[in-house]
Amino acid sequence: MLKKRLVGVVIIKNGWAVQSFGYDRYLPLGKPECVIENLDRWGVDEILVLCIDRSASSLGPNFKLLKNIARLGLNTPLIFGGGINSVKNGIDAIQLGADRICIDSMLQDHLEEAEELTKHLGAQALIGVLPLSISDNDLKHLDHRQKLNSKISNEHLNEIAHVVSEILIIDWMHEGEKEGFDARLITDFPMNHVPLIAFGGISEHEQMHSLLALNNVSAVAVGNSLNYKEHSVQKLKDNLMHTSLRQSDYESKHTLLNDV
Amino acid sequence: MGNHASVLHCLRDLGYRVRVSDARDDLSEVDVLILPGVGAFPKAMEELHNRSLVEYLQEQAYLKKPIIGICLGMQLLADMSYEHGVTSGLGLIPGEVVAVSEHKWHIGWNTLECIKGSSVFTSSDKKAFYFNHSFMYGGGAEYQMCVSNNNEIIPSVIRKDNVVGLQFHPEKSQGPGQELLNNLILELCDA
Numbered sequence A: 001m002l003k004k005r006l007v008g009v010v011i012i013k014n015g016w017a018v019q020s021f022g023y024d025r026y027l028p029l030g031k032p033e034c035v036i037e038n039l040d041r042w043g044v045d046e047i048l049v050l051c052i053d054r055s056a057s058s059l060g061p062n063f064k065l066l067k068n069i070a071r072l073g074l075n076t077p078l079i080f081g082g083g084i085n086s087v088k089n090g091i092d093a094i095q096l097g098a099d100r101i102c103i104d105s106m107l108q109d110h111l112e113e114a115e116e117l118t119k120h121l122g123a124q125a126l127i128g129v130l131p132l133s134i135s136d137n138d139l140k141h142l143d144h145r146q147k148l149n150s151k152i153s154n155e156h157l158n159e160i161a162h163v164v165s166e167i168l169i170i171d172w173m174h175e176g177e178k179e180g181f182d183a184r185l186i187t188d189f190p191m192n193h194v195p196l197i198a199f200g201g202i203s204e205h206e207q208m209h210s211l212l213a214l215n216n217v218s219a220v221a222v223g224n225s226l227n228y229k230e231h232s233v234q235k236l237k238d239n240l241m242h243t244s245l246r247q248s249d250y251e252s253k254h255t256l257l258n259d260v
Numbered sequence B: 001m002g003n004h005a006s007v008l009h010c011l012r013d014l015g016y017r018v019r020v021s022d023a024r025d026d027l028s029e030v031d032v033l034i035l036p037g038v039g040a041f042p043k044a045m046e047e048l049h050n051r052s053l054v055e056y057l058q059e060q061a062y063l064k065k066p067i068i069g070i071c072l073g074m075q076l077l078a079d080m081s082y083e084h085g086v087t088s089g090l091g092l093i094p095g096e097v098v099a100v101s102e103h104k105w106h107i108g109w110n111t112l113e114c115i116k117g118s119s120v121f122t123s124s125d126k127k128a129f130y131f132n133h134s135f136m137y138g139g140g141a142e143y144q145m146c147v148s149n150n151n152e153i154i155p156s157v158i159r160k161d162n163v164v165g166l167q168f169h170p171e172k173s174q175g176p177g178q179e180l181l182n183n184l185i186l187e188l189c190d191a
Helices: A032-042 A065-072 A086-098 A103-107 A113-121 A156-163 A207-211 A232-239 A256-260 B005-014 B042-052 B054-062 B072-076 B175-191
Strands: A003-013 A015-023 A026-028 A047-050 A078-081 A100-104 A126-135 A136-145 A148-151 A168-173 A198-199 A217-222 B034-037 B067-070 B096-099 B106-111 B130-133 B135-137 B143-147 B153-160 B163-166
Touching: A003 A032, A003 A198, A015 A032, A015 B096, A026 A032, A032 A047, A032 A232, A047 A065, A047 A100, A065 A078, A065 A086, A065 B005, A078 A126, A078 A156, A086 A100, A086 A113, A086 B054, A100 A103, A100 A113, A103 A113, A113 A126, A113 A156, A126 A156, A168 A217, A207 A232, A217 B106, A217 B163, B005 B175, B034 B054, B034 B072, B042 B054, B054 B067, B067 B072, B067 B175, B072 B096, B072 B135, B072 B163, B106 B143, B106 B153, B130 B143, B130 B175, B163 B175
Parallel strands: A003 A047, A003 A217, A047 A078, A078 A100, A100 A126, A126 A168, A168 A198, A198 A217, B034 B067, B067 B163
Antiparallel strands: A003 A015, A015 A026, A126 A136, A136 A148, B096 B135, B106 B130, B143 B153, B153 B163
16 A cells, blocks of 8 residues: 655755754755755655745755756655746656756746646645645645735635645744644645645654544655654654555665674 | 656666667667657547658567657557547557556555566566556556556556556666666667
């Protein structure tokens, strides 16, 4: 059977990998390539590289970074997002080395463009990004470009679900908080047939266990906490051995280590 | 249309010399042709027609040149697909490409089950590989070497003579993917 996935997230701001807290505070981690190489070595199921400053600044996708990542020769599937706002952008991203792409502002501004992109790439290559929160028992969507938090209609969610294969739900309010993710963003999501990737404030294996047990969760995405210690992915996967996550294959390429 | 970079790096890591090309002269000099693919069937066939590669690939298959199709590249090997309407494929392995029915997609890591006894794929039996597709091969069982299960049977490796289709991405399936791809290329080149 299909396994659920642990996605390693690398947030990029101004070309640097950063830790992000609540969409408004950032701490530098270093060169993106180094962080991405670690995730590839550690055996995450997918790597998500999200350039958070590209749409707001109308800069378009950071293809220079994507080319550098492609040169690493990753053995792990790569999802790339940030600034993709046209069919050409999306196709270019795939041809430069992304296996799948995230789209955010295109879903809000030019849904017809996203539909056209689906015809070129297939919906399986597209992930919709929704930064969400819950207030007054309503699901609110954050337009991070204008810092506007507004109610999102079921009709619009339905339209989005038709052009993407999965939706990345970001708990932006609790991003960077230990065990901060608000599970109601999943349980209250109105369409239970859409596979969801949960992200933002997910750090502990017990919390991941609960989220992965939900039928509509296809993956949990983890950012900051993976960088706090070496082999964090292996440790998480060991603790989640009895869930439907894939157990990673850790075979050292270094003979000295193999002999220990 | 495809993610050439990933396949290129994977093969180079395995020690192979690799060319990315759509020129017949280049393609005719290699030992194995690999058709990677990310995207939708009609657009990919259109690109192959635009590059006059459809007849070329059919000729090469007839001449028993090893050909490996990956993901969409595997689907292109079939006779036709129902993705966004009906489109003719390369017709190198008999069968149609139909929508994944149980769920709309098959995205993530799934295990292979080898169903044809001993083969080059036997060492990959029960190992997990990365899939990312919404259509699948719907042809005869005689061409299916391995399958995967996701509440429905999904053909994951198909083969006719020296033409092989891999529905998953070996280049993105970490150690098991590299091992399978290496074994397959070695076997095809020895055949």
